[in-house]
Amino acid sequence: MRYCQAMAWAAAGRAMIAGLEKGILRWLVDVLAPPRCPLCRAELESADGLCAACWPKLHLIEEPSCPATGLPLAGEWAETVASLPATMKQRPWRTLRAAVFHDAAGRALVHGLKFHDDFAPARLMARLMARRVRDLVEEGMVVAPVPLHRLRLWWRRFNQSAVLARLLAEELALEHVPDLLLRTRYTTPQTRLSGRRRRANLNGAFAVNPRHGAWVRGRTVLLVDDVLTTGATAQACVRALQEAGAGDVHVVVFALAGEPRALHI
Numbered sequence: 625m626r627y628c629q630a631m632a633w634a635a636a637g638r639a640m641i642a643g644l645e646k647g648i649l650r651w652l653v654d655v656l657a658p659p660r661c662p663l664c665r666a667e668l669e670s671a672d673g674l675c676a677a678c679w680p681k682l683h684l685i686e687e688p689s690c691p692a693t694g695l696p697l698a699g700e701w702a703e704t705v706a707s708l709p710a711t712m713k714q715r716p717w718r719t720l721r722a723a724v725f726h727d728a729a730g731r732a733l734v735h736g737l738k739f740h741d742d743f744a745p746a747r748l749m750a751r752l753m754a755r756r757v758r759d760l761v762e763e764g765m766v767v768a769p770v771p772l773h774r775l776r777l778w779w780r781r782f783n784q785s786a787v788l789a790r791l792l793a794e795e796l797a798l799e800h801v802p803d804l805l806l807r808t809r810y811t812t813p814q815t816r817l818s819g820r821r822r823r824a825n826l827n828g829a830f831a832v833n834p835r836h837g838a839w840v841r842g843r844t845v846l847l848v849d850d851v852l853t854t855g856a857t858a859q860a861c862v863r864a865l866q867e868a869g870a871g872d873v874h875v876v877v878f879a880l881a882g883e884p885r886a887l888h889i
C-alpha cells in the first residue's frame with residue numbers, strides 16, 4: 625500500500641514538474657519573443673491579431689458584394705460594379721468572396737505568409753475569411769486550396785493557400801481536402817503575365833485528383849486562395865472541378881485586387 629502511495633506521489637510530482645516546465649517555457653517564449661503585430665511589429669497581448677492602430681489600415685470587404693467580382697456593392701464601388709460589362713459578371717463560380725482589399729496592409733499580411741513563413745497572422749486571415757463565407761456553409765461542403773505544383777512546393781516548402789484552407793475549415797467545422805486538386809503542369813508565375821496570357825498559361829494546368837474523382841461528384845466545394853488578381857487561376861480550378869462533376873463551387877480569397885478592370889478573364 626505504502627509502495628503504491630509512493631508511486632502515486634512520484635507520478636504527481638513528475639506531472640507537477642512537467643507542468644512547471646511547460647509554464648516556464650511558455651513564460652520564456654512570451655518574454656523572449658512576445659506576440660507582435662504582423663504589420664507594425666508592436667507588442668500584442670494575444671498572438672493572433674493586429675494592434676489597435678493597425679486594424680483601420682485593413683480594408684475589410686462587407687456584404688452586399690458582387691457574386692461575380694467579389695467587389696462590395698455599397699459605397700464607392702457600387703457604381704463601378706454596375707458599369708462592368710456583362711462578360712465580367714459571368715464567372716464559373718457560384719460566389720466569390722474576399723476578406724480584404726489587396727492594398728498595403730492586405731498585401732503585407734499575404735507576403736508575410738507567403739515569403740517569410742510567418743504563420744502568426746494565418747489564423748487571423750482565416751478568421752476574416754470565415755466571417756465572409758459563414759452564410760454559404762452547407763452540409764457536406766468541402767474546403768480545398770488552390771494547389772501548388774510539386775516543384776514549387778518543394779522550393780517554397782509549403783502552400784500558403786493550403787495553410788489558410790486548413791484553418792478556415794477548422795473555423796467553419798468543414799472537411800478540408802488539401803489534395804482535391806492537383807497542379808498537373810508547371811506554369812510560368814502568373815505575376816509576369818497579362819490577363820489573356822494568364823488564362824492561356826493555365827489551360828489544362830489543374831485536375832481533380834483521381835483519388836477523389838468519384839467522391840467529388842455533386843459536392844459543393846469552397847475553393848481557397850490567398851489573393852485574387854485576374855481570377856484566371858480560380859477560374860481554371862473551378863473548371864477542373866466542374867469537369868469532374870462537382871456541384872456548386874464557391875471561391876474565397878483573403879485579398880482581392882481592387883482594380884476591376886484588371887479582372888479581364
Ligand SMILES: [Zn+2]
Pocket residue numbers: 661662663664665666674675676677678
Ligand atoms: Zn500594428
